[in-house]
Amino acid sequence: MKHTKIVCPYCQSENIAHIVYGEVAFDEELNEALEKGEIHLGGCCYYNDSPKYHCNDCKKNFPESEHDPDKEFNW
Numbered sequence: 001m002k003h004t005k006i007v008c009p010y011c012q013s014e015n016i017a018h019i020v021y022g023e024v025a026f027d028e029e030l031n032e033a034l035e036k037g038e039i040h041l042g043g044c045c046y047y048n049d050s051p052k053y054h055c056n057d058c059k060k061n062f063p064e065s066e067h068d069p070d071k072e073f074n075w
């Protein structure tokens, strides 16, 4: 799974996982991505304001763009 470098707006880490919503099929590829921290399971439901990325270092979630540093996502 390749993607462009995304940097955490909170801690500037590049150790970022894509948050996956909805039902996921657990297979080898998914488990591998989870272990590598490439994806993060966000739960069953996706909302318009749901974050798209998860920082593996500070454990915060953040949206793809239009980031507001004062807005906290409480999950």
Ligand SMILES: [Zn+2]
Pocket: 008, 009, 010, 011, 012, 013, 055, 056, 057, 058, 059, 060
């Ligand atoms: Zn971070």
